[in-house]
Amino acid sequence: MSKKSKVEEMDEAAxxxxxxxxxxxxxxxxxxxxxTEEKEEISVEDQLREDLAKEKDKFLRLFAEFExxxxxxxxxxxxxxxTAGQEVMVSLLPILDDFDRALKxxxxxxxxxxxxxxxxxxxxFKETLKAKGLEQIEVGEGDTFDAExxxxxxxxxxxxxxxxxxxxxxxxxxxxxxxxxxxHPKVVVGN
Numbered sequence: 032m033s034k035k036s037k038v039e040e041m042d043e044a045a046x047x048x049x050x051x052x053x054x055x056x057x058x059x060x061x062x063x064x065x066x067t068e069e070k071e072e073i074s075v076e077d078q079l080r081e082d083l084a085k086e087k088d089k090f091l092r093l094f095a096e097f098e099x100x101x102x103x104x105x106x107x108x109x110x111x112x113x114t115a116g117q118e119v120m121v122s123l124l125p126i127l128d129d130f131d132r133a134l135k136x137x138x139x140x141x142x143x144x145x146x147x148x149x150x151x152x153x154x155x156f157k158e159t160l161k162a163k164g165l166e167q168i169e170v171g172e173g174d175t176f177d178a179e180x181x182x183x184x185x186x187x188x189x190x191x192x193x194x195x196x197x198x199x200x201x202x203x204x205x206x207x208x209x210x211x212x213x214x215h216p217k218v219v220v221g222n
Contacts, residue, residue: 116163116164116208117208117211117213120160120163120165120206120208120213121213121214123160124206124213124214126156127156127157127160128203128204130149130152130153130156130157131153131204133149133153134146134149134150134153137149164208164209165206165207165208166206166207166208167204167205167206168180168204168205168206168207168212168215168216170198170201170204170205170216170218171198171201172197172198172199172200172201173194173197173198174197174198175196175197175198176196176197176198176218176220180205180212180215180216181198181205181215181216181217181218181220182205182215182216182217182218183217183218183219183220184202184217184218184219185219185220186219186220186221186222187199187219187220187221187222188221188222189221189222190221194221195221195222196220196221197220197221198218198219198220198221199218199219199220199221200218200219201216201217201218201219202217202218202219203216203217204216205217
């Protein structure tokens with residue numbers, strides 16, 4: 032045997048002799064060992080509980096984030112479906128304006144049959160666009176000007192004090208598709 036192992040054996044023998052001779056030290060030593068083991072068990076158990084709580088928190092946050100993602104994408108998808116034809120609708124609006132101008136001019140002529148024919152086509156076109164979600168923004172002379180809805184192309188002196196800040200003339204009709212304004216009405220405002 033090596034010298035170290037003989038020294039270690041002698042130390043162990045001395046400790047055993049002390050504990051056998053003094054039973055109170057032996058009990059204290061055992062109690063200390065048990066307390067350390069309980070602390071380790073408690074700390075391991077507490078550590079596992081903390082880890083479990085962290086994982087639950089992580090899971091709940093991830094679940095909430097996923098629910099928000101689903102809600103947001105479904106809302107975006109619904110908006111996309113509502114306004115999917117926006118480009119087509121915007122490109123058809125000048126045709127709608129042309130029908131209004133044609134009806135205005137044909138009403139001045141004496142050919143009532145042509146007026147009725149163009150009016151029927153115009154109404155059918157308007158109803159088809161309305162069925163697809165297009166709505167005209169109702170604007171009349173004397174309405175209060177709202178910068179979020181109306182597009183002021185010019186200001187003219189108001190004919191009377193009542194018309195200050197009010198719409199005097201509607202140059203171009205406005206339209207919305209669903210809740211979104213796709214063309215603001217162009218108006219003349221009294222100054």
